[in-house]
Each structure stands twice: as C-alpha cells, then as structure tokens.
Amino acid sequence: MPLLPQRWRLFVILLIVIGLPILTGLVWLILTSLFDRVHGLIPQGPFGPENWRFLVEPSIQGRPPVWVALFNSIVFSAAVAVIEVLVSAMAAYAISRMQFPFRRTYLGFVLMLHAFPAISLIIAIFYVLRILGLFDTLMGVILVKASLELPLGIWLMKGFFDNLSWEMEMGALVDGASRWTVFWRIALPMVRPGILALGTFAMLSAWGEFILPFTLIVSGKSWTMALYLQSFMGEAFTDYGLMAGVGLFYVLPVVLFFLLGQKYLLNIYSGGVKG
C-alpha cells in the first residue's frame, strides 16, 4: 500500500511469528540430516555422515541406487518442461495468430480445462496408459504430466503472443516465409520470458510430482526421487536421519532455484496454479 503505517515494525514481527513453523521445519530437516541424533531442534551426539550413506551404498534394502532415481527425476523434469513448452507454444501461437473454424470453441474449451481438476481422471488415465502400452514407463508419465498442464501452458503462452507486436511477423509472411519459419525464427525468440516462466514452472512441478509416478510406475529402475524418498515412509522403524539426508539431497536443486529467482517465481505462481 502506498502509505507506510507508523507501526509497520509490529507487522513484521507478526509475520515472523506466523511464518515460524515454515522456518522451523526447514531447520529441523537440515539439522536432522547432519547429526546422528536430534532432540527436537537440539543436536545430540556427533556430526553423522551415516545419514548420507545412501549416496555410496549401491542399494538400501533392495531399492535402486539413489543415482538412478536422481537421473530419472532429471530426465522426467527436463522432458516434461520441453514438451509442455513446445506443444503449448505451438497451440497458443495458432490461437493467437490464425483464423480457423471453431477457434472460439477451442479456446473456450482450453480455458475450461484450465479450471478442471485433472487429478479426478487418474483412474481412467491408468487405464489409457495400459492400453497404449506406456504403463510403468518414464515416457508414459512424462506424457501424462505434460498433457495435464497443457491448458495452463497454452493459456499463459497465448497471453505472451497476444502482447507481441506483429509487424515483423507480417513482414516476413509478406516476404514469403512459411508459418513455421515465422513461428520458430521470429515469434518464439520474442516470447523468451514466457518460455522461461512456463519452463521453470513445469520443471519445478515435475520435480516434485508424486501421485502420477506413484500410480503409473512400478519398477524400481523407473523410480523418481519422490518415489525413492516415499519408499522409506511407513516402515516399522523410521530412520529419520537417513530420510532427512535423502530429503535434503532431493530438495537441494529446488532451494537453489528458489534462492536465485525469488521475485521471478512470485510472478509465475500468481499465473494460476492448483492449490
């Protein structure tokens, strides 16, 4: 608000108090992963590299090596981001620039899907993947994840194309360039901020995705980091130290991303995301 109230410091203190649980959780995760034993937030005993043994052990009780899961997570996030950005951009470009029958209907449909909670289709998607022969493959989950976020992506990219001046594209078309050349060489480079925004969002969202791989992947060789960490939950003896190590290892890229691009992320997430 334009006028700073006199007692603004009081509001800062209030914000610190209600934000305390988030900070506490983060500190707990870090401390628990670093020390042999932690009483609440107070480390007991020595610094414990034991918690990080998953990095070197080839297999903890039959699990695949953590590096396999890490590799799968990287492939999964990267592929989802690339497919989502490219397919959304193509569709958004057509909607923003071209005339075709049922254009309004198509756009209305995409907007409706944007609000539609896709997760309610999970049972049927399981069935569809089985029929396509993509069940229990990384490729299958990649396609599902990218597809479910397409309405958001098309919507976001359409906004970016709509705000673009079209003189250059017009000129190129008059000079005889094909639609594809104009899209690839002129329009796409100009919406770089949109590509970065959607790409970042897609990557982070795929990195954390749990339900889809949990449902659509069975074999350990296709596990992502989410499945790897989840496999330790609900065991008779919970090894909090080890799990905190895995958790921190899994979350580190996200935290780095977060620290580097805070302001930028605020803009992406206000673009509309389920919650």
Place this chain on the structure above:
Amino acid sequence: MRRFGAPLLFLLPASVLILLFFIIPVFVTIALSLTDLSTATIRNPSWVGFDNYLRLFSDPFIPKILGNTARYVILTLTFNVVMGLVLAILTSLIPERWGDNFRSLWLLPRILPPVVYVFVWQGIMARAPFGIISEITGVNQSWINAAPWTTIILANGFVGASFGMLIFTSAIRAIPRELFYSAAVDGAGTLQTVRRVVLPLLRWPILFVTVYQTLSLLTSFDYILLLTNGGPGLFKTTVWSLHAYKLALSNYFGQIEFGLAAALATFLVIIGVLVSVVYMRIFNFNALVSQPKIEVN
C-alpha cells in the same frame, strides 16, 4: 482445406494429447462406472448399468466419507482464504523488500516436493526424540495419530495459503493510490483503511479463490495419502477422492474395485465440469477471445 493447413499443424500435438489424457479419460471414467470391473471379474467384466451408484447409496461408510470431505474442504478452505488475506494485507503494510521476502517464505511449502514437505511434518509431529511437538509439550506421542485432522488441515493450509496471498496481493496493488490518500486525509487509521477500503475491493478475488480452491480441494488427495493414508483406523480421514483412488489403484482390502471407484470419480468429474463452466462464465470470456492479429489466409 489448404487454408487451414497451418493452424491444423500447430494445433495437432496439443489436440492429440488433450484428447488422450482429458477427453478419452472422461468417457472411460463414465464407461467404467457402468461395469462391474474388479479383481474378481477382471477376465470378463459385464455392464451393470447403475448398480455401482446404487451400491454407493447403501454403503454404510459413504456418509462418513462425505462428512470427512465436507470437513476437509470447509476447514482447509477457511484457513487458506483467511491466512491468504492476512498475509497479503500484512505484507502490503510493510516496506516492499520485506514484503517480498515474507511472500517468498510462504511460497516455499508450495515449491517443496510434497514428499519432502510431508516428511518434515511427520518429523515434527513424531515421537521424541525427533518430534518437536513431543519435545516441547512433554507429551510423547505420535501427534499425527493423536490429531490427524489438525495435521492434515495445517499441512494443506500452509501450502494453500500462498495461492490466495498472491492473488490478493496483486489485487491490493491494483487499488488506485488516490483511495488510500483520501482515506488518510479523512483521518482513517490502518485498521479502518483495511476494513473500509481494501476488504470491500477484494470481494471478487476472494470469490475467485474460494471457487478455485473448493474445486481443487475436492479432488486433491496427495497430502492426505502421504500423511495419514486415510487413517488412523477405519476411514478416519478418508475423503471422497482418496477413497476413489484407493478403491481403484491400491490393494484396498485385497480387492480392486474399478467399477465402484469410477462411479465415485464420475461425481468428481461432473462437479469439475459444472464448476469449470461457471468459472468460465464469471470471467469475461468474450474479452479473452478477441480476434487473432494476423489474417493473411
């Protein structure tokens, strides 16, 4: 036909994927709900009409699950909207740089992978020595089992609040400065400005967040699945969408019931479609689909 070759090509990949993973699944869900497909009949399922829906009416646990769903949606939604409002207003009342930092902090639970986020909750609510709550209160128990609903609502709420926070913050930023100045000239204090100027102007964003989050809360179940898996005990924290999921996709009581689960999911799909249509109407659809810019066909 050649005229529409280009748009067709550009729309093809998106259309195929939407067809495969949105449109076909809607019909598959409805079709499955009319069969008796389950572990027992996996080889030769047959059409049973509306039997699955009739079974829902006579199922003694359905009222309990409905109650759980209402409880989950209403309480989490209230937390999300109220907390979102409080955060948006407080972070707007302090210097910009501070405000941005606090908003980023609240974004963290949303960005963290759900499995890590839930693990941290499990740790905090665990028995001593690891559990912070057990250490502080001196009551050494699994707090998730002792207070499953509180845990679920808080865990979901800390994720969900940031959505409202961001929407409300940009709405507050869009309020014309003059209104604040004239309120100040009239001698309004901070509290009065918030109550008489800001809150009335946030009516639409609040409605938007409420509708949007009601729909996603009705259908989302990942945090409950990870936190309590619907327990402790029989259906203690099982909500509608989780029940559907477990009936179809996990070995629930040793029996997989695709048909029944699809019937449950059909309700969610129908609600989803209806609310999405309403949602589209609320927004000025005609303004959003203005004519395309280049017409050289």
